[in-house]
Amino acid sequence: MRTLLSYRDARLLLAGQTLSAFGDWAMLIVLAVWMKALTGSSALAGLTFFTFAAGSLLAPLGGLLADRVRRRPLMILSDCVLGAFVLVLLLVHDRSDAWLIYAVAFVYGALGTVFFPARAALLKIMLPEELLAEANGVLTSTREGLRIIAPLAGAGLYAVLGGGAVAVLDSATFAASAFFLWRMRVREEKPAPAEHHFTQEVTAGLRHVWETLPLRQIVLGVALALLVVGFSETLIFSVIAALGRQPSFFGVFATIQGIGSIAGGLTAAAVLRRRGEVRLVGLGLALFAVADLCLIVPSLGVVLAAGPVAGVGVAWAIVGFSTALQTRTPLAIQGRVSAAADLTLSIAQATSIAAGAVLSTVVDYRILFVVMAAVVLASAGYLLTRRQEPTVAPATMEA
Numbered sequence: 455m456r457t458l459l460s461y462r463d464a465r466l467l468l469a470g471q472t473l474s475a476f477g478d479w480a481m482l483i484v485l486a487v488w489m490k491a492l493t494g495s496s497a498l499a500g501l502t503f504f505t506f507a508a509g510s511l512l513a514p515l516g517g518l519l520a521d522r523v524r525r526r527p528l529m530i531l532s533d534c535v536l537g538a539f540v541l542v543l544l545l546v547h548d549r550s551d552a553w554l555i556y557a558v559a560f561v562y563g564a565l566g567t568v569f570f571p572a573r574a575a576l577l578k579i580m581l582p583e584e585l586l587a588e589a590n591g592v593l594t595s596t597r598e599g600l601r602i603i604a605p606l607a608g609a610g611l612y613a614v615l616g617g618g619a620v621a622v623l624d625s626a627t628f629a630a631s632a633f634f635l636w637r638m639r640v641r642e643e644k645p646a647p648a649e650h651h652f653t654q655e656v657t658a659g660l661r662h663v664w665e666t667l668p669l670r671q672i673v674l675g676v677a678l679a680l681l682v683v684g685f686s687e688t689l690i691f692s693v694i695a696a697l698g699r700q701p702s703f704f705g706v707f708a709t710i711q712g713i714g715s716i717a718g719g720l721t722a723a724a725v726l727r728r729r730g731e732v733r734l735v736g737l738g739l740a741l742f743a744v745a746d747l748c749l750i751v752p753s754l755g756v757v758l759a760a761g762p763v764a765g766v767g768v769a770w771a772i773v774g775f776s777t778a779l780q781t782r783t784p785l786a787i788q789g790r791v792s793a794a795a796d797l798t799l800s801i802a803q804a805t806s807i808a809a810g811a812v813l814s815t816v817v818d819y820r821i822l823f824v825v826m827a828a829v830v831l832a833s834a835g836y837l838l839t840r841r842q843e844p845t846v847a848p849a850t851m852e853a
Contacts, residue, residue, distance in 0.1 A: 458588050460669075461548045463580050463638045467573075468592060470634030474533070475597040477627030480608025481540065481620055482506070484844050485555050488617045490691065490701045492549045494627060497811040499701070500636070500688030504807040505556045507684070509563020510800035512657045516567030517793020521786065524642045525579070526570040534570040536561065537628030543621035557732055567796065571789035573583030578780050580640050580805060588722040590776045594769050597717020601712025603767070628741035645786070659790030663798075667784050668732050668843045671836075672775055675732075677802040679739050679833035682826040684806030686746070687812070692819035693749050693757060710758050714765025721766075722773035729842075731781075734774035736837030743830035750820040 458464055520528060539561050541700040547553050577589055583656035611619050631691045694703045718738070726734045741763050748760035775795070813822055 455588065458581070458585050458592065462579065463640050464589065464736065466598065466634045466638050467576075467580075470521070470631040471573075471593060472600070473634075473819060474605075474631035475600050475623035476604045478562075478597075479600050479604035479708070480611070481624040483605045484612045484617055484620045485559055486606045486687075487612065487701055487704060488546070489552060489555050492546075492552050492555075493714050495692040496688055496695075497815060498552075498655045500807060500814070502555060503684070503688060504804055504811065505559040505798050506563040507804035507807055508730070509560040509565075510567055510796060512564045513567040513788070513793040513797035513800065516564070516661070517659055517790040517796075518656055519568055519573045520572040520575060520789030520793070524644065525576040525789075526635055526640060526642065529569055530635045532565050532572075533628045534634070534701065535630040536565045537625045537632070540621045540624050544618040546617060546751060550584050554561075556808070563800075567793055570796070571792035574688040574776065574780055575788040576640065576642075576793045578785055579642060580702045583694075584782055585592060586780050587726050587773065589771075590780075591719045591722040593719075594772045594776075596601075596764060598715025598719060598769050598772075599712045599829075601708045601710075601715060603709065603712075605705035605708040605712075605771075609846050615804070622677050635801055658787050659703045659792070659794030660798075662783060662787060662791050663794050667841065668730075668778055668840075669782055669791075669795070671732055671840050672735050672778055673798050675833045675837040676771065676775065677798055678836075679742075679830045680799055680802035682818045682829045683742070683746075683808050684803045684808075685810030685822050685826055686749075687807050688810045688814045689749075689819045689822055692814060693759055696819075697754055707758070707761055709748045710761030711765040713764030715766075715769045716765075716780070717762070718766035718769025721775065722770050724771065724776060724798060726774060731774040731778035732837050732842065735771045735778075736834045736840075738767040738771030739830050739834035739837065741770070743767075743827045745833060746823050746827040746830065749821045757820070779809075 484501045486499045489502050490496065491501070540558055542554055544559055545551060559825065577586060581589055608623075609619050613621065663673055684757075690704060690707065691701060694707070697703075722734065725737070729737070745760040745764035745767065748756050748763070751757065779789070779792050779795055810822070
């Protein structure tokens with residue numbers, strides 16, 4: 455940690471991303487709660503997350519853009535655009551305006567396909583390879599750990615002043631992120647111009663993922679899990695209702711989950727060094743499956759205990775996944791590889807969120823959680839039994 459923080463640009467990036475993540479968690483959770491309050495429908499609230507995932511379908515274009523321009527200016531522009539767009543939520547007053555919530559969720563997802571691939575590439579430029587896992591761990595523990603305060607802050611601000619106030623807060627955090635990015639001194643070479651047909655350019659990331667065994671294993675394993683994990687975006691409201699709590703209790707559960715995420719992010723690099731990226735992701739999925747089973751128990755204590763377990767699992771999976779993409783990919787196609795992997799997972803997640811919203815109306819939520827746990831455990835077993843491959847990313851690749 456001390457070595458990582460000795461880099462000035464790393465400190466600035468972490469500061470900006472911490473503020474931005476606070477706004478993200480406060481806003482994204484309030485979007486679902488706000489939709490539930492406007493419509494009274496758990497399914498429509500869950501579809502807020504589906505709309506967010508649908509925006510991620512633009513990932514191939516976002517990844518290509520991240521490989522074709524300097525990453526830091528692109529991230530600044532993304533922050534400024536999204537910081538301005540969330541302010542349209544000030545126009546939401548009743549159910550007839552609910553579509554604006556979906557619009558913001560979609561743009562959130564779409565611009566994430568530009569920002570996060572660019573950030574992955576920027577980290578690879580800024581830091582030596584041996585610090586990438588630690589950097590990913592710190593960013594993950596910070597982002598996921600902010601579930602401890604950001605959802606409660608967002609829900610509290612929503613309860614007192616309404617969703618518009620949360621939108622203003624979120625916009626301010628995007629401005630802060632853009633400021634810290636502007637203060638960074640990292641030097642970037644101008645990316646190489648396009649040399650191939652547009653289709654080849656866009657699909658370069660997907661080809662690399664398929665041809666690189668560990669990346670293929672991780673994407674296949676996680677995609678299978680995400681085909682059911684998205685059920686939880688809707689089912690969590692059924693769990694909350696069964697406990698006799700209001701929808702805003704979602705913020706409390708997310709906060710509890712953040713405790714585990716901090717521990718997971720801070721320990722992920724050490725586990726990765728011993729087990730490798732593929733098995734780290736597998737361990738994360740296994741923990742998440744255990745948490746799913748806890749959610750069917752009609753006990754507030756057991757449900758709350760599931761939060762930290764899920765938090766560790768999510769953090770380990772994210773760090774293993776992110777580090778594998780960075781260390782096993784040449785810089786020239788870093789954005790497209792990140793985007794291709796994210797797209798594959800987003801399609802699986804969007805499918806499961808939509809399916810969960812429908813199935814929650816006809817199937818008992820406890821049965822669906824058991825199905826989720828079984829599929830996620832199968833995915834974890836697949837990844838945990840893969841042979842560890844040496845980390846050898848090609849030094850160059852046609853852009």
